[in-house]
Amino acid sequence: MKKFSLLSTRAGALFLAPATALVGVFVIIPFFWVIFVSFTNRTLLGRTAVDPDFVGLQNYFALFNPATFFTRGQFGFSLILTIQFVLLSALIGQALLGLLLAWLSQSVTPTLKSFLQTAVIAAWILPEVVIGFAWFAFLDYDNGTLNMILRGLGLPPGDWLLQQPFWVIVFFNTWRGAAFSMMLFNSAFQSIPPSYFQAADVAGATSWQKLRDIALPLIRGHVVTDLILITMWTFNVFTPFLLTHGGPSYRTEILSIYTYRIAFKDFEFGKGAAVGVVIMLINLAFALVYLRIAHKKPVEAE
Amino acid sequence: MRTRFHSLLLSAAAAIAFAAPASATELNITCRCVVGGVNSGMAEWIEQKVIPAFTEKMKAEGKDVTVKLTQFGGEDEQLTQQLALDFSTGAGPDVSGFDGFLIPSFVQGNLLKSLEEVAGPVVAKWDGWQHISDGTKALMSYQGKPYGIALGTDARMIFVRKDLFKSAGLDADKWQPKSWEELLEAARKIKAAAPESFPLQLNAGVSMGEATTMQGYWMALLGTGEQVTDDSGKYIVSSQGILDTLKLYKTIYVDEKLGDQRAQLLADGRNRTFANFRDGKTAMLVEGDWFYRSVTAPGAEFAVADRDNVMTWKKMPATAPGKGLRGQDFVTVSGGTGFVINPHTDAPQESWALLSFMNSKEQLTAFQEIQPAIRIRDDVAIPNSPFLTETATTLLPITTARPNDANYNKISTEIQRMTESVVSGELSPEDAMAQYKAAVIAIVGEENTVSTL
Numbered sequence: 001m002k003k004f005s006l007l008s009t010r011a012g013a014l015f016l017a018p019a020t021a022l023v024g025v026f027v028i029i030p031f032f033w034v035i036f037v038s039f040t041n042r043t044l045l046g047r048t049a050v051d052p053d054f055v056g057l058q059n060y061f062a063l064f065n066p067a068t069f070f071t072r073g074q075f076g077f078s079l080i081l082t083i084q085f086v087l088l089s090a091l092i093g094q095a096l097l098g099l100l101l102a103w104l105s106q107s108v109t110p111t112l113k114s115f116l117q118t119a120v121i122a123a124w125i126l127p128e129v130v131i132g133f134a135w136f137a138f139l140d141y142d143n144g145t146l147n148m149i150l151r152g153l154g155l156p157p158g159d160w161l162l163q164q165p166f167w168v169i170v171f172f173n174t175w176r177g178a179a180f181s182m183m184l185f186n187s188a189f190q191s192i193p194p195s196y197f198q199a200a201d202v203a204g205a206t207s208w209q210k211l212r213d214i215a216l217p218l219i220r221g222h223v224v225t226d227l228i229l230i231t232m233w234t235f236n237v238f239t240p241f242l243l244t245h246g247g248p249s250y251r252t253e254i255l256s257i258y259t260y261r262i263a264f265k266d267f268e269f270g271k272g273a274a275v276g277v278v279i280m281l282i283n284l285a286f287a288l289v290y291l292r293i294a295h296k297k298p299v300e301a302e
Numbered sequence: 303m304r305t306r307f308h309s310l311l312l313s314a315a316a317a318i319a320f321a322a323p324a325s326a327t328e329l330n331i332t333c334r335c336v337v338g339g340v341n342s343g344m345a346e347w348i349e350q351k352v353i354p355a356f357t358e359k360m361k362a363e364g365k366d367v368t369v370k371l372t373q374f375g376g377e378d379e380q381l382t383q384q385l386a387l388d389f390s391t392g393a394g395p396d397v398s399g400f401d402g403f404l405i406p407s408f409v410q411g412n413l414l415k416s417l418e419e420v421a422g423p424v425v426a427k428w429d430g431w432q433h434i435s436d437g438t439k440a441l442m443s444y445q446g447k448p449y450g451i452a453l454g455t456d457a458r459m460i461f462v463r464k465d466l467f468k469s470a471g472l473d474a475d476k477w478q479p480k481s482w483e484e485l486l487e488a489a490r491k492i493k494a495a496a497p498e499s500f501p502l503q504l505n506a507g508v509s510m511g512e513a514t515t516m517q518g519y520w521m522a523l524l525g526t527g528e529q530v531t532d533d534s535g536k537y538i539v540s541s542q543g544i545l546d547t548l549k550l551y552k553t554i555y556v557d558e559k560l561g562d563q564r565a566q567l568l569a570d571g572r573n574r575t576f577a578n579f580r581d582g583k584t585a586m587l588v589e590g591d592w593f594y595r596s597v598t599a600p601g602a603e604f605a606v607a608d609r610d611n612v613m614t615w616k617k618m619p620a621t622a623p624g625k626g627l628r629g630q631d632f633v634t635v636s637g638g639t640g641f642v643i644n645p646h647t648d649a650p651q652e653s654w655a656l657l658s659f660m661n662s663k664e665q666l667t668a669f670q671e672i673q674p675a676i677r678i679r680d681d682v683a684i685p686n687s688p689f690l691t692e693t694a695t696t697l698l699p700i701t702t703a704r705p706n707d708a709n710y711n712k713i714s715t716e717i718q719r720m721t722e723s724v725v726s727g728e729l730s731p732e733d734a735m736a737q738y739k740a741a742v743i744a745i746v747g748e749e750n751t752v753s754t755l
Contacts, residue, residue: 049411
């Protein structure tokens with residue numbers, strides 16, 4: 001292949017230098033700094049703030065200590081909770097609801113379709129703090145909208161944030177994120193030639209058959225991309241904090257909230273950094289899978 | 303077009319330059335105080351009394367100083383969190399409200415400097431020190447050096463609603479529990495008379511922070527004759543006292559539902575306990591004198607209607623007479639909050655001038671008019687308040703202080719977790735104590751702990 005370039009290598013490097021410096025200062029150095037800190041018992045308060053000790057892998061051993069691994073408020077509990085949260089709210093909730101909404105909106109009138117999409121996207125574009133507060137007000141036991149409606153209907157009110165905190169954040173995240181999957185599937189469906197569906201209609205296929213046998217196989221690549229992206233986002237999401245603060249009794253303390261608590265409420269920088277490194281590794285695995293599939297896609301399309 | 307833009311920019315720059323003459327000093331002061339909200343009296347005092355008078359005084363000395371009060375409306379723990387992060391990065395207010403028990407951990411973390419290190423020899427020359435007793439000076443000191451000045455000390459007790467007692471056929475005026483059993487017995491009677499009420503509230507849980515440890519755990523633990531540490535300063539991690547305390551929590555919140563469990567688990571729980579007391583749902587609330595002086599004061603958010611006739615207070619009993627700390631029949635614990643100076647302040651002299659001015663005789667006397675309390679200066683008169691004189695004479699002689707230790711803050715968090723896991727019904731008292739033991743050993747090392755079981 002003939003090498004073609006507008007600039008000499010040296011000039012190119014010169015142009016790259018500012019960006020490299022910025023990335024170095026704000027990404028690369030903190031990255032290695034976090035790894036370094038995770039091998040110390042550095043804190044913000046107390047003696048170890050000024051004079052931290054090198055503790056080797058002790059922080060990591062503490063995270064994976066089998067004696068406390070499954071205890072509420074410990075790393076293992078948060079990890080398992082996060083996996084459940086991702087499975088239920090992202091993979092089942094967001095992706096399935098998004099798919100359903102996108103599929104239904106293919107067959108409704110344009111007015112209804114745009115109304116539906118506006119409502120769903122509104123949930124997605126509103127700022128997190130606004131949403132968090134709105135949901136908190138909606139679910140409050142004493143004066144919440146939901147309980148007012150229930151009481152109005154003569155039903156017993158529910159203490160949602162205290163009794164069912166995990167299902168609250170699952171439901172919340174599903175509601176919040178379904179718009180992305182819906183939009184992605186929507187555009188994917190539109191890329192399918194209408195003649196396929198018309199032919200199926202002539203053959204008398206039901207909506208379910210069309211979805212299963214025509215639409216889904218054709219948008220498989222989109223589905224995988226969507227699943228991986230929302231998995232990564234949901235894995236790192238912090239917004240449930242606004243609803244429950246990770247409580248009560250750590251019952252909604254997903255990994256991002258756990259990290260925040262360890263590092264910035266308990267001020268255990270060393271241990272917090274260790275959790276950060278573990279999360280980084282998990283995300284790296286997700287990213288590798290995603291990149292792998294993204295690279296494969298053009299081949300598939302051919 | 304371009305010249306016009308330039309001239310606009312220039313005049314804007316000039317306006318900014320003139321608005322802030324070089325000689326002016328701006329001081330920021332913050333506290334958990336909001337006019338019309340939490341600690342309203344303190345905010346009013348600083349805003350209306352301290353700041354105008356201080357600006358005036360500085361002007362007379364030829365200095366142009368402006369002071370701005372930032373009213374922090376969040377929880378104590380959130381202010382602590384913000385100050386820790388601010389002080390570690392050289393940011394933050396010049397003078398800040400601060401709880402004395404945090405001083406050791408902040409000092410060891412190099413986040414606070416002693417007043418003398420910040421402002422120099424002028425601190426030692428302050429004439430106010432001779433009016434402040436060593437005991438109150440110690441509230442904001444570490445290893446003999448003052449890091450701030452406390453506003454005063456406090457004490458804890460049971461606040462009682464007489465009307466609820468009456469409706470259960472009890473006479474609150476004559477009642478003074480002498481054991482936990484008598485306390486629980488009264489709560490049971492009120493619960494039987496009003497099944498919807500939460501007669502007895504003893505703080506627990508993580509979200510209340512130090513209020514859980516001080517108003518809840520300590521108040522019960524002292525009644526078993528123990529403290530958080532033993533006489534040599536080692537942390538007690540497994541003992542009959544801890545177990546009895548946790549069992550008391552279990553009785554109140556899990557077994558007999560005498561207290562409002564939700565208020566101990568939800569994020570805004572402490573305000574819920576205040577609201578319960580105000581609304582006549584809670585008959586007995588263990589709280590600090592702050593609850594009387596500020597929280598339920600007339601005009602405040604949680605003001606108790608007809609307070610003089612409805613509300614009274616009782617001493618917290620030991621498990622049984624003579625079983626409390628030092629063989630006492632009744633127990634209480636004290637702390638102190640005050641103000642510290644940011645070690646990174648740009649204006650150490652002016653900050654110290656402000657802090658000492660706040661603690662001058664005139665200013666503390668002015669504070670008395672807004673919110674009467676026992677002040678740290680012996681030349682500030684105690685107002686004629688039966689509540690203050692009574693609590694001072696009966697509680698301060700039997701009081702206890704928290705360990706002045708840098709690890710206490712972390713241990714306190716573990717205590718809060720331990721109480722939460724019992725109150726939520728997640729763990730049995732035995733399991734919760736075992737978890738506490740493991741956590742404390744991880745923090746201070748096994749050699750600094752003792753087990754008596």
